[in-house]
Amino acid sequence: MDQIDEQAARPSVPEMDALLGKPFPVLDHGFVRLVDYMGDDSSIVQAARVSYGKGTKTAREDEALIKYLMRHRHTTPFEMCEFKVHVKLPIFVARQWVRHRTASINEYSARYSILDSEFYLPQPEQLQPQSKQNRQGRAGAYTPVQAVDLLDILKGEGARSYQAYEALLAGGTDGSAPGLARELARIGLGVNFYTQWYWKTNLHNLLNFLSLRADPHAQWEIRVYAQVMLDMLKAWVPITHAAFLEYRLEGANLSRSALNAVRAVIASGDPGSAQEYLQGRELAELITLLKLDQLSSGT
Numbered sequence: 001m002d003q004i005d006e007q008a009a010r011p012s013v014p015e016m017d018a019l020l021g022k023p024f025p026v027l028d029h030g031f032v033r034l035v036d037y038m039g040d041d042s043s044i045v046q047a048a049r050v051s052y053g054k055g056t057k058t059a060r061e062d063e064a065l066i067k068y069l070m071r072h073r074h075t076t077p078f079e080m081c082e083f084k085v086h087v088k089l090p091i092f093v094a095r096q097w098v099r100h101r102t103a104s105i106n107e108y109s110a111r112y113s114i115l116d117s118e119f120y121l122p123q124p125e126q127l128q129p130q131s132k133q134n135r136q137g138r139a140g141a142y143t144p145v146q147a148v149d150l151l152d153i154l155k156g157e158g159a160r161s162y163q164a165y166e167a168l169l170a171g172g173t174d175g176s177a178p179g180l181a182r183e184l185a186r187i188g189l190g191v192n193f194y195t196q197w198y199w200k201t202n203l204h205n206l207l208n209f210l211s212l213r214a215d216p217h218a219q220w221e222i223r224v225y226a227q228v229m230l231d232m233l234k235a236w237v238p239i240t241h242a243a244f245l246e247y248r249l250e251g252a253n254l255s256r257s258a259l260n261a262v263r264a265v266i267a268s269g270d271p272g273s274a275q276e277y278l279q280g281r282e283l284a285e286l287i288t289l290l291k292l293d294q295l296s297s298g299t
């Protein structure tokens with residue numbers, strides 16, 4: 001009976017309850033708002049231990065268990081926790097986000113409702129030229145004059161396309177025709193216009209999302225959303241958050257060859273010996289990861 005009562009009590013996290021309903025601003029018009037959550041660190045521990053029928057252990061043992069699960073990718077206990085947010089985001093960010101298929105989504109319908117005149121304009125410091133090294137990235141900087149010019153183009157384009165949207169809804173330039181259906185009027189709007197959705201996923205999938213989108217390889221505009229959710233994660237499941245940073249987000253997996261390269265560098269003391277096992281891009285990535293270029297060769 002005691003055990004049933006204990007299991008019937010719904011875990012709640014005061015730090016998380018304090019966040020419920022509050023929109024956390026992201027980019028120029030976006031936000032992330034926590035709608036609901038289920039479970040906490042203890043739910044993960046409870047799920048991991050249920051097969052053994054063991055009672056609650058000490059907080060230290062619980063922490064060690066969560067770290068163990070994270071380290072060894074025993075992932076199903078993390079699926080016991082759920083996370084639901086309301087997000088307002090530019091369509092181009094939504095297109096990256098929606099690639100994470102293991103979530104439930106309800107999106108604002110621009111067939112049903114009229115979109116607001118809100119489109120994302122980067123801050124001048126976010127405007128950077130195409131990177132020469134990374135085809136999916138940006139690098140370097142513009143002068144203030146160049147940044148203003150480029151921003152004016154983006155701004156003009158957004159304003160023009162919204163004007164066209166309004167004109168189509170109103171039935172043409174003189175308004176004499178019946179307004180075009182919303183589902184067609186929207187098709188000329190740019191991918192920097194904002195959409196909104198409810199997004200619900202479990203903790204395991206949230207960690208997958210964050211490991212890819214809070215990572216420096218992800219586009220900055222989605223990373224800032226991931227960062228807000230990473231902060232929520234810390235409030236919600238602090239032990240899991242710490243283990244996630246330790247073993248996944250700020251840790252690394254090494255290939256067999258990379259491990260051999262590391263062993264060779266340790267044995268010889270010469271960063272150059274890594275080349276025996278790795279070349280090209282993989283070698284460059286290992287050098288960056290281990291900061292091998294900061295070790296003096298031959299010492």
Ligand SMILES: Cc1cc2nc3c(=O)[nH]c(=O)nc-3n(C[C@H](O)[C@H](O)[C@H](O)COP(=O)(O)OP(=O)(O)OC[C@H]3O[C@@H](n4cnc5c(N)ncnc54)[C@H](O)[C@@H]3O)c2cc1C
Binds near residue numbers: 102103
């Ligand atoms: C920096 C970066 C750059 C990217 N660039 C590109 C790009 O140029 N082009 C592009 O198309 N995508 C790109 N992506 C998207 C990427 O390929 C993934 O689609 C996205 O990150 C979602 O990852 P996921 O499949 O692990 O997530 P989820 O869809 O949430 O899936 C989680 C896990 O569930 C399982 N799963 C889900 N659905 C299936 C399925 N149908 N079959 C089998 N297993 C499944 C898999 O194990 C998967 O790992 C990029 C992503 C990042 C982070």
